[in-house]
Amino acid sequence: MTGGDEPVWTGLQLERTSLAWRRLALALLALSLAVLRLGWPVIGGWTLVPAGVVAAGATTLLVVSHRRYLSSHHLLTSGTGLPLPDGRLIALTVLSAMTLAVVAVVVVAAQFT
Amino acid sequence: MAYADGSNPSARKGVGVRLPFPAPDIGLRRHVRLTDQRFVDMTRRRFPDSVYGRGTEPDARFSLANERTFLAWVSVGLALVSVGVGLQAFAVNVQPALRLAASVLLVIAGTASPVQAWFGWARVETAMREQRPLPSVGMAPLLVILLGVVGVLIVLGLLIP
Numbered sequence: 021m022t023g024g025d026e027p028v029w030t031g032l033q034l035e036r037t038s039l040a041w042r043r044l045a046l047a048l049l050a051l052s053l054a055v056l057r058l059g060w061p062v063i064g065g066w067t068l069v070p071a072g073v074v075a076a077g078a079t080t081l082l083v084v085s086h087r088r089y090l091s092s093h094h095l096l097t098s099g100t101g102l103p104l105p106d107g108r109l110i111a112l113t114v115l116s117a118m119t120l121a122v123v124a125v126v127v128v129a130a131q132f133t
Numbered sequence: 134m135a136y137a138d139g140s141n142p143s144a145r146k147g148v149g150v151r152l153p154f155p156a157p158d159i160g161l162r163r164h165v166r167l168t169d170q171r172f173v174d175m176t177r178r179r180f181p182d183s184v185y186g187r188g189t190e191p192d193a194r195f196s197l198a199n200e201r202t203f204l205a206w207v208s209v210g211l212a213l214v215s216v217g218v219g220l221q222a223f224a225v226n227v228q229p230a231l232r233l234a235a236s237v238l239l240v241i242a243g244t245a246s247p248v249q250a251w252f253g254w255a256r257v258e259t260a261m262r263e264q265r266p267l268p269s270v271g272m273a274p275l276l277v278i279l280l281g282v283v284g285v286l287i288v289l290g291l292l293i294p
Contacts, residue, residue: 033197040204047211054215058222096193103190106179110203110254117207117247121240124214128240131221131233 034092041085044113048078051120070123077116084109184255188262195261203254209276210246213239231290235283242279245272 052074059067088105095102179185217239219225220232227235249272256268 031194033194037197037200037204040201044204044208044211047208051211051215058218092193103179104193104196106181106185107254107258108180110200111180111251113204113207114247114251117210117250118244121210121214121244121247124218124240125244127218128221128233128236131236 034089034096038085038089041088042082045078045081045085048074048081052078074120081113181255184258184262187259188264191258191261196258199254199257199261202257203250206246206250206253210243210250212243213246214243217243227287227290228293231286231293235286235290238279238283238286242276246276249273249276 052071055074056067056071059070088109092104095104217236220227220236220239225232253268253271256271260267
């Protein structure tokens with residue numbers, strides 16, 4: 021590995037960012053378990069569908085963010101001067117978080133009725 | 134497309150270099166410093182264009198820090214949504230109407246957080262690319278007020294039988 025003294029390694033910026041992504045994915049995995057726990061008494065086996073979707077999303081995020089870390093590492097060490105990965109994963113994360121939140125709004129709104 | 138130094142970024146997935154037109158080899162390549170930042174910006178389409186279409190590439194450390202701030206906002210959103218749903222789901226011993234109000238506010242804040250995460254990220258990244266001062270904190274003061282209101286609602290809900 022080259023680039024041991026390059027600025028980006030000061031403060032382990034890339035590692036901290038990668039860990040932040042991983043933390044988010046783990047929070048989502050925990051959320052899928054919570055969905056399973058809370059949903060089961062209400063809709064029974066159907067709870068597996070939302071819990072499975074969230075768990076699959078979390079696993080995908082783990083894999084994709086790790087690939088993003090590897091490709092960023094390559095970009096920063098290969099000396100090609102190429103910029104970091106773009107905002108596609110960021111946009112996808114926002115859309116997923118929004119979807120989750122809207123589902124939560126519906127769940128809470130259902131308490132009114 | 135191979136670069137002058139022999140590296141081939143497009144051979145790696147996720148690091149695609151796309152030309153908007155087929156590039157005939159007319160001997161121009163040796164006249165262009167292919168690792169030059171301007172050439173990279175010219176040939177590599179990055180999403181969203183409203184951010185990456187402007188300015189020059191900032192220090193990678195700052196982009197990564199911006200990404201972590203984004204992730205912090207998304208995590209805050211998830212936490213708010215979880216607490217909002219949890220308040221209702223676990224039927225916490227708080228006056229029901231006030232509990233529902235707190236729950237609704239939390240879930241709404243949890244919906245707004247990812248929106249703030251996205252626009253905050255894009256605004257900061259653009260500002261850094263254009264070497265402008267960073268923008269203000271966006272929806273952060275609103276979130277603080279909202280959390281204060283939620284706190285008051287829950288305290289009242291605990292006091293009122």
